[in-house]
Amino acid sequence: MPKRKQPARNKRRAPRRAPNKRQSKGRVRRLLFVTVAFAVLCSLAYVALLNLQVRNQFEGRRWALPARVFARPLEVYPEQALSPEALIQELKLLRYRRSSGSFSPGVYQQNGNRVIVHTRGFPFWDGDEPERRVRVEFRNNVVANVRDLKRNSKVDLMRIEPVPIANIYPYHQEDRMLVRLENVPHLLIQGLIAVEDRHFYDHHGLDFLAMARAVLVNLRAGRTVQGGSTLTQQLVKNYFLSNERTLWRKFNEAIMAVLLEWHYSKDEILEAYINEVYLGQDKQRAIHGFALASQFYFERRLSDLAPDQIALLVALVKGPSYYNPRKYSQRARERRNLVLRILGEQGYLDSADVKRAVKQRLGVTPKAPSGTTPFPAFLQLVREQLQEDYRDDDLRSEGLMIFTTLDPLVQVKAERAMKRRLARLEKGQASTAGELQAAVVITRVGTGDVVALVGGRDPQFAGYNRALDARRPVGSLLKPFVYLTALSQPQQYTLSTRVDDSPLRLTLAKDRVWSPHNYDHKHHGQVTLKDALVQSYNVATARLGLALGIENVARDLRHFGVQRALPEYPSLVLGAADLSPFEVSKLYQTLASGGYRVPLIAIREVMTHEGELLQRYPLRLRQTANPAAVYLLTVALHEVTRYGTAKALGNLLPETLKVAGKTGTTNDSRDSWFAGFSAEHLGVVWVGRDNNKPTGLTGATGAMQVWADIMRTIPTASLAMSRPENVQWQLIDPDSGLLADEHCSGAEWVPFIKGSAPRSESSCTRNPHTALTRTLRWFKDLFE
């Protein structure tokens, strides 16, 4: 047997070699197969990822009914402080037109003190407001009566429909004006396709011929002259707005373009493109979409454009900055005419039209118009409040109606007053010419409604919103809260308590000495708490703050509404803290409401498109300060406006309008502040320069002037408080701080929390009992 093996082995060995080769080939093939399979899987996974990304972008920005934002509805009722001009102004904002004799919804007629208006009615969620034809009679800028002419009855209360102030496309950060494809002019679509992607309807996302042609042309020219991207590819590029033009990015975009075409129809892609394409820049605001571009360049609706204007917009697609018609009119015109010629060649315009169109001037408005809302600063606040409560997903439901607190009449008055006063202030000092800026916040005292918000001198410009975002040192504006902390401890501090205003030197850590000065660089000795606040003495306030404990003052400030971290240094009491005008409003709202913290709101309710209530922002109160202490403080703040740092208000406001307020000036007059309130409105004004240079203005000569200009033009109610049950007014002799009677010279009425008033009488009182006591004392002294 072993003998046979050898030849058998030989035989077997030979054939064994063949399977070895096959086996190794098999192994290689298997390895290759596995690698390829793995690579394919990875690619598929990657493509799936891209698919997800591009679909998210597409779905998110899809055409949707915008959320409509409304101002507060104007209420009209007898005895309301409303002038006929104000009513007409509101009607004009609602696009009512003057009657030519007859009346229909949206028509009004004015005859001096009589206004007849046919309202449109509105489906408010809390009570349908019917359409009405009413006659409103005024007397001395007060509504005398309101009569329903059709039903021939008196009207006790009615609401006019609210003014629409903006549209929000919640997914977008910027303004958008979205159009449906069926509302886009045919010429625009034709031009777009002819110029940018001639085979749009034929390809599946990529046009290889166009790409190849572009490569050749660019090679020949030595640089990029032509693009071979389809509209789909451009749409993808717009979604991700990346400036890097790497091969990898282009590769991704190509895949995503194909995926997009796979999921969506040509019309859907075209519509998305028309609403998404980048067409210009307005400082910080990007202009996307043809509808917005139409407004931006021509101040016209897309459907109202002439052929040459449509051609210009199509021309801009290639490079909105390079062909900016306001900057490079020659270039823009040449490219526009190129587009017109292509339109002619393709048969979309006849040659006569083309000839006429190329001769037209560009027709763009010289200055870019404001954004899509006349109140961008207020709208920013609305967006912020929406974002707090809603995720983007929630807002995607179509056609939400957002009812805000904005009072357009107050807003317009505030803007006008600010602009005029700033101009006058600058005339007084050339150094600030053109540089003064301001911010204004006006709220309602009872409800915390933000009725007006002015972010800067150019209110239409949706730029830096100083009311919300400019944090500046507040100076003396914090003083009232230091005094509130004191007055909340009536056993230790009353308005008559003496504080020392003589020089103060405080050694802080590391040998740093703090020595505050008064504004008049004088020291006033022993002063009452009230006078120290009314005259805004720094030194006395500093002493008071130290006695109270800075950490206690800071804690109270947080309690009263400051959410920002405060520097707990002694200088805090003199206002070494940066707050925005809006944050200051939150603080002062607590005072104006009598010690109750009221959140400031810009939105009242949100309704669905069908008219159902989605969310209400109800009134919420929280008592955070002792109402009696706030009462005392408010009396002092009223005296600020009569005898103190704001006494110039006596010449600026009517006698019958009593207010309370506080001026604020920071070091070197860099910031001028005023915060003040009536019975109905709280106003906070800041005036300063963006570059933080001195303004030469104090709180009284700057911000307070703007404040007064506003408060005297808006109908507002004079300060009127009812005395809390635990507060008593006493007549006090200012020299001794003791009880006086009307026979004491200079005696003044001072409110005290029960149990904290002085008990002894001043020597100036004409009390026979006292005269006898004094006589006896005199005798006693004789014999001592």
Added chain:
Amino acid sequence: MRRRVVWLGFVFLAVAVVGQGCASRSTTRTHKAPQADEHSTAQQTPAEARRREKQPPRYATTSQPAQSVSSKPVNVLLARADSELDAGNLEQSAANLERAIRIAPHNAVIWHKLARVYLHQGELQQAEAMAKKSNSLATTDDSLWANNWRIIAEARRLQGDTDGANQAERRAQTLRQDREQ
């Protein structure tokens, strides 16, 4: 004779001393009852202005709402709010009340009714805060005062604060003017 002289001397002294005690009263004459601060005060000194006032300033001691607005629109809204509350539409009721507050923010009745709505909604802290706010505006209306304290009592009771609730009940029973003594 001497005794008479001493007597006369004493009488003279007494008269002089008492006279001197009386003479130390202020020499300023009291002015006419002041016309509430309607006169221009910009030209007076603070001391002069204050001397005129025989009473505490009116702006700080009002006994009626700040805006003397017709109660008609407010009444319309209050009536609506009441019927909505009866129908169980709490949000609608509150909305009408808030609309009324925008017209007359210092009307204590509106705040009281809002407190009631919040109580029904189970917002107990808000109910108490609104009732207190109503009281800070209600100067002479004792029954409103009492009703507000009853709301506060109920709100505290529902939160488990029986002591606080009892305190509030007691306050509801005392009249404001009595507590002022």
